[in-house]
Amino acid sequence: MLIGADRERIARDLHDLVIQRLFAAGMTLRGVLGLIDDDRALERVSCTIDELDTTIRDIRTAIFTLKRPQQDGSGLRAQILDLATHAHEGLGFEPHVHFSGSVDTATPDHIASHLIAVVRETLSNVTRHAHATRVDVDLTIGDTIDLVVEDNGIGLGDTTRSSGLANLRERAESLDGAFTITSPPGGGTRLAWQVPHHTSSHGRCGVAGDDEIAGPVHPEPALPTDRRADQLLT
Numbered sequence: 644m645l646i647g648a649d650r651e652r653i654a655r656d657l658h659d660l661v662i663q664r665l666f667a668a669g670m671t672l673r674g675v676l677g678l679i680d681d682d683r684a685l686e687r688v689s690c691t692i693d694e695l696d697t698t699i700r701d702i703r704t705a706i707f708t709l710k711r712p713q714q715d716g717s718g719l720r721a722q723i724l725d726l727a728t729h730a731h732e733g734l735g736f737e738p739h740v741h742f743s744g745s746v747d748t749a750t751p752d753h754i755a756s757h758l759i760a761v762v763r764e765t766l767s768n769v770t771r772h773a774h775a776t777r778v779d780v781d782l783t784i785g786d787t788i789d790l791v792v793e794d795n796g797i798g799l800g801d802t803t804r805s806s807g808l809a810n811l812r813e814r815a816e817s818l819d820g821a822f823t824i825t826s827p828p829g830g831g832t833r834l835a836w837q838v839p840h841h842t843s844s845h846g847r848c849g850v851a852g853d854d855e856i857a858g859p860v861h862p863e864p865a866l867p868t869d870r871r872a873d874q875l876l877t
């Protein structure tokens with residue numbers, strides 16, 4: 644198990660050394676695009692530039708995971724704010740976070756664990772897929788518990804290979820709640836995750852998610868290996 648200082652060092656090295664080098668390599672290739680006459684060579688170099696960009700985004704997501712706060716018993720509000728602060732690295736800007744209601748006192752612990760996992764996966768998706776310049780995270784603890792995350796990015800992409808989103812849906816449904824993700828007419832992507840305060844007996848699901856890479860949040864038995872492996876990719 645990596646301790647905090649190791650995580651910080653690895654994250655810093657990835658950012659300062661690896662990302663910077665990949666970025667420089669991408670810039671060099673971009674610089675020679677205009678010098679290439681052969682169409683096939685041009686396409687190959689363009690593809691390589693795209694792959695470098697994707698790799699940089701993936702490493703940023705890995706840095707986000709490395710630097711994320713551990714489950715240390717601090718309140719839900721603080722943990723969500725920490726997630727937002729750490730998301731800055733990958734997004735290039737800090738998410739706007741807004742709370743309504745008694746977030747720390749009125750949210751049952753097991754629902755708080757789900758909310759943290761949902762916010763983490765959602766911010767990871769915005770980082771990797773949205774190309775956004777703004778994201779709003781809105782958590783309301785009222786008659787129901789409502790989390791809405793909206794970004795102003797390119798809109799919902801292809802969801803055929805949905806594993807993170809399927810996981811968010813399963814989490815909501817296991818708590819008798821609902822999950823939707825849409826591209827509103829004004830652009831971007833809007834995710835709404837809503838659950839009631841009280842759930843029926845099957846309430847605490849054994850759904851695994853990104854949060855469980857370093858340690859389980861839920862006491863339920865582990866999922867089959869193939870499923871967990873799939874979710875580590877989200």
Ligand SMILES: Nc1ncnc2c1ncn2[C@@H]1O[C@H](COP(=O)(O)OP(=O)(O)O)[C@@H](O)[C@H]1O
Nearest residue numbers: 768772773798799800801805806807808832877
């Ligand atoms: N905020 C978002 N903006 C644009 N597309 C998104 C967003 N969130 C999810 N998607 C789309 O939904 C797909 C499925 O997401 P997910 O199930 O988390 O899988 P993964 O992140 O591994 O691709 C993504 O590949 C992407 O195309």
Ligand SMILES: [Mg+2]
Nearest residue numbers: 768807808877
């Ligand atoms: Mg995902």
